[in-house]
Amino acid sequence: xxxxxxxxxVSVPALLAAILSGDSSAASCPYGLVNCTxxxxxxxxxxxxxxxxxxxxxATSGTSDSSTSSTDQTRQDGTDVSNVGDNGTDNASATNDxxxxxxxxxxxxxxxxYYILPVSILxxxxxxFTHYLFKKGILNRKKHRKIWNLLLAAGYxxxxxxxxxLILMINLGIRTALNPSLTFWHVELSxxxxxxxxxxxxxxxxxFKNMFKVLFGFKSPVNKKKDKMVLRTSK
Amino acid sequence: MIYDVLIPTVPFIAGYxxxxxxxxxxxxKRNLHVNLxxxxxxxxxxxxxxxxFILLILMAVGIKSPLNPQLLYWHVExxxxxxxxxxxxxxxxxxxxxxxxxxxxxRVKT
Numbered sequence: 001x002x003x004x005x006x007x008x009x010v011s012v013p014a015l016l017a018a019i020l021s022g023d024s025s026a027a028s029c030p031y032g033l034v035n036c037t038x039x040x041x042x043x044x045x046x047x048x049x050x051x052x053x054x055x056x057x058x059a060t061s062g063t064s065d066s067s068t069s070s071t072d073q074t075r076q077d078g079t080d081v082s083n084v085g086d087n088g089t090d091n092a093s094a095t096n097d098x099x100x101x102x103x104x105x106x107x108x109x110x111x112x113x114y115y116i117l118p119v120s121i122l123x124x125x126x127x128x129f130t131h132y133l134f135k136k137g138i139l140n141r142k143k144h145r146k147i148w149n150l151l152l153a154a155g156y157x158x159x160x161x162x163x164x165x166l167i168l169m170i171n172l173g174i175r176t177a178l179n180p181s182l183t184f185w186h187v188e189l190s191x192x193x194x195x196x197x198x199x200x201x202x203x204x205x206x207x208f209k210n211m212f213k214v215l216f217g218f219k220s221p222v223n224k225k226k227d228k229m230v231l232r233t234s235k
Numbered sequence: 236m237i238y239d240v241l242i243p244t245v246p247f248i249a250g251y252x253x254x255x256x257x258x259x260x261x262x263x264k265r266n267l268h269v270n271l272x273x274x275x276x277x278x279x280x281x282x283x284x285x286x287x288f289i290l291l292i293l294m295a296v297g298i299k300s301p302l303n304p305q306l307l308y309w310h311v312e313x314x315x316x317x318x319x320x321x322x323x324x325x326x327x328x329x330x331x332x333x334x335x336x337x338x339x340x341x342r343v344k345t
Contacts, residue, residue, distance in 0.1 A: 033304050040307065116295060149335050160318035167311060171237050187291060194284045207273075214270040 029054040114187045123195040155193035162186035243315040251323050269327050276320040282313035
């Protein structure tokens with residue numbers, strides 16, 4: 001068991017190296033996409049060719065083939081990109097108002113603008129605190145559960161609401177100045193959702209274990225021992 | 236890139252209606268119906284929530300791998316399923332949900 005664990009741990013750096021040695025051509029796209037026609041809410045098209053500028057920052061610097069192939073592509077809303085490129089006014093409307101995208105401190109490819117650690121630490125310490133109060137009898141079980149269920153529900157509603165809006169915007173090709181702030185709140189609320197769900201699983205750990213028992217017939221070692229005891233006493 | 240909206244939602248609506256009908260018809264127990272959908276919500280959360288969290292950490296650290304676009308795609312698709320199954324989850328635990336959102340004084344007895 002110990003050897004297996006060490007073996008698995010040793011293979012992690014090799015696996016990471018294999019993953020990272022892949023594509024590094026799209027330096028500015030946070031997802032590493034190349035010639036993206038709009039897969040996320042960070043789509044910016046200043047050049048008006050229908051391809052996200054972030055995903056082609058290094059790709060277009062290559063051969064002339066890449067520039068011709070990019071003009072052949074059509075935008076996801078169905079309009080021909082080459083026509084858009086010829087027209088100055090269309091070109092301006094096709095962009096995502098770059099002034100909003102870069103001036104508000106929203107640097108693409110930089111994930112540092114999200115408060116991942118502070119929010120996570122705040123939530124975990126908050127749970128530890130309420131759990132301590134509950135264990136000491138200051139907070140009753142119902143209230144303890146209610147607080148975390150409410151937070152989780154808020155996280156789910158916020159994340160799913162903003163997420164569905166973002167999908168609609170991406171699918172319909174709507175680019176507004178709201179997109180960065182929507183993405184920001186989607187991420188922040190999803191941290192609440194993820195940490196909240198893990199806490200939810202911890203609070204309802206007994207029904208959670210029971211779920212595997214009901215669906216797959218798994219039994220925890222404690223239950224197995226209990227069953228054996230019951231069998232012995234019945235004999 | 237246009238994300239599929241119907242594929243991650245319609246089969247799950249049909250599936251829920253199916254197991255709900257079976258439970259109401261007395262063919263399966265409520266326990267099985269609820270636990271099955273709890274498992275599905277867990278799986279959707281694992282792909283969407285944990286996948287999104289990994290994506291966020293990768294972005295924060297500045298790691299760009301060929302896995303990222305795939306992870307983003309499945310994060311979105313599973314997110315749609317998760318949204319829908321969350322509604323089912325609220326429905327399955329409606330009594331607790333009602334207590335959670337509406338204080339006792341505001342609840343109307345039916």
